[in-house]
Amino acid sequence: MLLEICDNIKTAVEHGRTDIIKSLLEACDDDPDENVTKDRILNQPLLEEGTFLCLATKLHRGDVVRTLLSCGADPGVQNSQGMNAVDAAVGSPTMRHIYVEELLRATANSEVGRVCQLVAAGIDVNARDSEGSGNVPLHWAACYGDRDVVACLLDRGADVNAMNSFGATPLHDAMFRGDEDIVEMLLQAGANPLIQAIKGKFAGKTALDMASQKRVLKELVDRYIPLSSSPVESPLPASAGVNGFSQPAESETEADSSGQERSKSADSSGSGGGATVGTSNMEPARVPAPTKVAAVHRRGSRPPRPARQSHDYFPPHPLPLPHPHPSLSSAASTLSLDLDPHIDQQAIESLLRTHVGTVPIRPLVTHPALHLLWPQPASTLELDGPPFVPSKDLGISVIQGPVSVHRILDVWEVSRPCFLAMGYDARIGDVQPSCGSWTGHRVECLVNPELFSSADSYQIHVSSEKVQVWAGGLAGLHYALGTFVQLLRLAGPEGQLPPVLVRDRPAVAHRGVLLDVSPQGRVPALNSLFLMVNLWSSMKVNYLHLYTRLVPSSEWQLCYSRSNMVSLDRYCQDRFITVVPVLDVDNSAVYDDLADMWPSFQEILASFPNLRYVHVGPKLCSLLLPPANEGACGGGREGAARQLWHLLSLPPSVTLMLCANSLQPAAPALPSNVVLVQYGFQADYNFVDAAQDYYARGVTMCLCPGTASWNSLAGCPEAAVCNTYRAARAAVSTGSLGVVVAHWSGSHHLTPHTFGWPGFLAGCGLAWNPDTHWDYLHNSLPDLLDAHVFLDSAGVMGAAVVGLGRAETYVTYAGRELGGGAELADLPPQGGSTLYRLLTDPDNVALDCLSVDLFARVTKYVKKCQNMFFRAKLECECAEVILREVQLSADLLLTACRIGRTLVTVGMNPNSNMGLAVINLGICNLPPTFRTDIANKLLAHIEQYKGTWLQNHLPAGLQGSLLVLTSALHRFVPDETQSS
Structure with a gap:
């Protein structure tokens, strides 16, 4: 049996069939044979090459390596020659970077055991995540991890003063996050609060500057920083090699009086922890014993991880990204379902893991106004310099080209209402010759198919002086104006656009x-x-x-x-x-x-x-x-x-x-x-x-x-x-x-x-x-x-709308009593969601996997969503109708929850050890007072439903839609014929 499974997995690895590998490993979990277990298959050297992870690495099967790592494969298992999977990746930067990604994922998720395992296997604890951002795992831990994973990395040689491509250290990230315990750990380990970031969101700021905005953090820093110290502008980190692997910096050295070499770039004034400020390959002094660090934390409790806001960089994938807008962070915490199982984090992520690993890392994006461009541009390059501040009279200068100026004006005219809605009067001011000329207008437009690969392509260049909108065709101009409108809207009331170069085109026709x-x-x-x-x-x-x-x-x-x-x-x-x-x-x-x-x-x-x-x-x-x-x-x-x-x-x-x-x-x-x-x-x-x-x-x-x-x-x-x-x-x-x-x-x-x-x-x-x-x-x-x-x-409407859908999905998901990702085979359910069927056909809903507590928690969550609707400030057209629709939907969800909870209560089987725990006895066996109450609720819903429908839809389908609600009403209040 074991030999057959090994042969099948080996063949699947050689052909890159991750789906077969997952199926075989899942079958091992269900196999009663104790000799054929998933852990044994993954983490014993059953092949001549060692483990299947070693084999996949040698064959450069990136998707297979990611799949095996996600299933729990240990890269430190050695073969008969003493080589492990990380050793097999030598000479292949792509393969080695996959292991770095796994280390970063485990770091951000605070999987301390996995971090220790990966570092012990030979992954560099100071490896860079990408050439563009240059973050090390300690940056990730300072952003997302808990104190245990921070201590783990420090204890294994993490550079506490490592600087990313912007000159920001992990202490900058910890200050931005505001976690006092992690800030104190980094300071105790020798973090220098006087290192100054050179660009990005923290440009020109030290950690001390950031701490001054919060009294507790300022007091922490004051305990570790000498009064005579002064801010030091941080140099760039050591140069990042292919795929973000750190390479030694080629700095000039000179011999001191003792004959030892030291870097010329080292700063003579050390931090309170004795760290030397310089390039990131220098080893700072740090507290060696993590147990002493842990002792200062309050009662040993794990500090909460607040939602991060906009930052100097997007972390590399496949780790979850934070909400880029601060307005949603409170909404996200308010809408925490705290329900188990978590559909979005377990079943779906495992389903997509193979595809996630194949997506390249997105370019560096630092400005909050660029985080929410949608669709995401193919290329976004941030530039240095002051922002562009548009005037309310947005004059457009069109450069003559092969496309008719009149047709270009037509495209601008279609987009003009969008500009007017934000207070900008976008008007064509003049027409320039093809060679260009001086103009007082600060928005320049050019349509020339000879400059682009397709008519849908476009480019937007924003500088402090002007905005250049170029396109390969009229369609490309239309898409460019859509992005320009988004930039202005996302810039907020100030309307300051960051210097940026956006180059974009569609992936499919x-x-x-x-x-x-x-x-x-x-x-x-x-x-x-x-x-x-x-x-x-x-x-x-x-x-x-x-x-x-x-x-x-x-x-x-x-x-x-x-x-x-x-x-x-x-x-x-x-x-x-x-x-x-x-x-x-x-x-x-x-x-x-x-x-x-x-x-x-x-x-x-x-x-x-x-x-x-x-x-x-x-x-x-x-x-x-x-x-x-x-x-x-x-x-x-x-x-x-x-x-x-x-x-x-x-x-x-x-x-x-x-x-x-x-x-x-x-x-x-x-x-x-x-x-x-x-x-x-x-x-x-x-x-x-x-x-x-x-x-x-x-x-x-x-x-x-x-x-x-x-x-x-x-x-x-x-x-x-x-x-x-x-x-x-x-x-x-x-x-x-x-x-x-x-x-x-x-x-x-x-x-x-x-x-x-x-x-x-x-x-x-x-x-x-x-x-x-x-x-x-x-x-x-x-x-x-x-x-x-x-x-x-x-910033609450989106979270509430998505939250209602997730609550409804959760009831369906929980009612199936299935593990792993099997539930996804019927999402959305072809026969309708559980709450939908409780409203439309309650007598035929299976209740044996549902509980009173489940409906109580979902009811509480839906009511939280309703409260968020009252705080929403919609500026879209039909805002009033949208609010009425979602409020009515929330009311229908609550009514369905009440029906389900009462059916479960009435149908509980006292002899559940002899059969089903809950039996659906039907609404005819519910208490008369409850049936009357539900009937009144449905009657009110029907009246609201009519009014909302006719405000936004054609009347043709209304009667057929009302029929289901009317039928539900009749079930709860039967007429005389039905009663007899």
């Missing part, structure tokens, strides 16, 4: 959203749809897929009129968004119905003025494209696909998009001018496996994840972000055309569009830049929603 506008669904009114288009446009979306489900009828079935479609198309074209029709049929339709429906299809297609794609939905594809060798529509798939052009009267310029899910498992035989759309809405959907065969055959693919906000009350943000992240990464690896994020109405349309925005935001940003790291997106999602969707100056 097709960046779309799919909105379900079926006539009987939750369809936004046209004005509301225009507002949604504005938001999608600001996130650089370029395709809007409008999905409609038709029934056999000769009447007009599109929810918007023909004139509405012309207006919508024009509005989208001005924002460089192409509207795509998605044709589908009702589930009850059969193949024979299609003959009568072709005129309806053609009539709808004729209402789209700029037809580039026709997207055929899943149900219609399944009718038109049967499995190979079946004869519907004239002889199999190829014949059916070819006839679609003729049946729909499509011109040759139109490209057909077909559902790939309908074609599996047989290989497709399709014309060349076809794009296959792979739908996948579950959190763990493997787009790579689904698209790989098509990719190998040269078929053009487009991947379609979802917002995960249907069949629920508040959505499932974890599933949305996870699903879209995997789709975006798969789109790059499989060469797909792009990503389309789908939003469905759901079976009862109870979920407002507000809860779809976490999925929309993630999908839009990742489609533009799939290299955005998972941890940044996951931790900054509430901030991004506040900055770009809700425009909440209080």
Whole structure:
């Protein structure tokens, strides 16, 4: 058995199959054979090369090395020649940096045992995280770790005065964090509070300067610093080699009187701890015994780790990034669910670990105004110098080029309302010749396709004198102006833009959203749809897929009129968004119905003025494209696909998009001018496996994840972000055309569009830049929603909206009683979330894994979210409607929790050792007073629901949506016929 497993894992390592490795290791945990355990497989030298980690390192299998480390592999295990996995990485900076990343991850997570293990294996305790930031593990510990991991690093030789690329020491980070215990530990170890950072957020500041803002920290520093000392400007750290590994500094040396060499750069005035100030490879004096340091901490308790705010650098990945906006730090702490298991930290991170390791480290970003740009630009380079301060009269100077000046002015005119909303009057002031000339206007615009690789590319250069906006085409100019607007908004009331060079372009060509506008669904009114288009446009979306489900009828079935479609198309074209029709049929339709429906299809297609794609939905594809060798529509798939052009009267310029899910498992035989759309809405959907065969055959693919906000009350943000992240990464690896994020109405349309925005935001940003790291997106999602969707100056709305979704997901997750990541296979649940079903069909909800305490905690958490809504200060349009929608959703969640808690209380089995702990006895067995109370609640919800719906949506789908709430009301207050 052991030999067979080893052979299989070895083969998987050689071929880089991390999925197989994980499956085999998980099987070892479940194996009753004590000789075949996961720990033995990972940490015994079962191969000639040693451990599987040694083998993967020798073969340069980076993803496999990351997977084995995440599973607990010890890199210090030696083979028969005395070599371990770290030794095997000699000569490969990439492999060695993977081990450094693991050390940094363990440091930030305060895994003291893991840190000791990694350092003992031979990883340099002073290794640099990257060439750009130059941080050592002690920087990370000062930012995120607890006192134990700080003591561990110091005891193993960490340089207490190590300086990063900005000249900042770990003491700077500890002062910024404000943790008194860690500050005192560093001072006791010889940290010099007089070292002065040379640039970045701490530019020109010493730790002493930072301590002066807090009395307790100032008193601490005063105990360790000599009165005669003066600030010392810190030199740059030792030069960082490839992948951030520290290299010895080549400083000139001279011999002192005793014949020993010393650095000329050493400062003669040492710190209170006797440390020498100089380059980072110098060894300062430190307190050697960590036990003495630990003795000064209050009662031995672990100090809390406050949420970090903006800093000199983003830490390297895959560690979680802090919230960059201070306004959200309080909200994040308020919304701590404190529920176990933690979906977002355990199951989903393990699911994505393979993909996380492949994402390169983002460029250095220090200014808070740049942290929340979305989508994240491909390249952001901060520059030295004073900020740019725009005037309220924002004069634009256009440089003549190959693109018409009038068309350039049209693009500026579309963006003008965004500038006006912030108080800037962006007007074209003059036109310069191609060679340029002096102008008094401080914003310069140039569109020249010869300067860029694509028409979508752009560049923004901000200096103290002016802002230069250059683009490769009109679309690139539109995207550049979107980023310019974000820079001004994120700069805050002062409006000072940091000097920066942004160079940006999209990763994929097709960046779309799919909105379900079926006539009987939750369809936004046209004005509301225009507002949604504005938001999608600001996130650089370029395709809007409008999905409609038709029934056999000769009447007009599109929810918007023909004139509405012309207006919508024009509005989208001005924002460089192409509207795509998605044709589908009702589930009850059969193949024979299609003959009568072709005129309806053609009539709808004729209402789209700029037809580039026709997207055929899943149900219609399944009718038109049967499995190979079946004869519907004239002889199999190829014949059916070819006839679609003729049946729909499509011109040759139109490209057909077909559902790939309908074609599996047989290989497709399709014309060349076809794009296959792979739908996948579950959190763990493997787009790579689904698209790989098509990719190998040269078929053009487009991947379609979802917002995960249907069949629920508040959505499932974890599933949305996870699903879209995997789709975006798969789109790059499989060469797909792009990503389309789908939003469905759901079976009862109870979920407002507000809860779809976490999925929309993630999908839009990742489609533009799939290299955005998972941890940044996951931790900054509430901030991004506040900055770009809700425009909440209080910084609480995003956290509350995401919090409601996570609370609802948690109830579903906890009710399954499953461990690891198995729950993700059905997130979002196809039958609806647990709270959704408790509201719509309570008698058929399994309660055996739920508890009264669970519902009590979730109720308390939802009420905290409600309190945050009252503090929100939304500046977006339709702010009042959004607040009403989310408040109503929170009320429905609380009502569902009350129903669930009462059902659990009534259904508790006193003989639980003989069967289920809880039995669902149905609402007919609930106390009459409770049923009456719930009925009154539902009656009030129904009235609120009507008013909110009609403010923002077309009335067509309201009756069908109200039916489910009315049915729930009747269950709790039966009429006389039902009672009899």
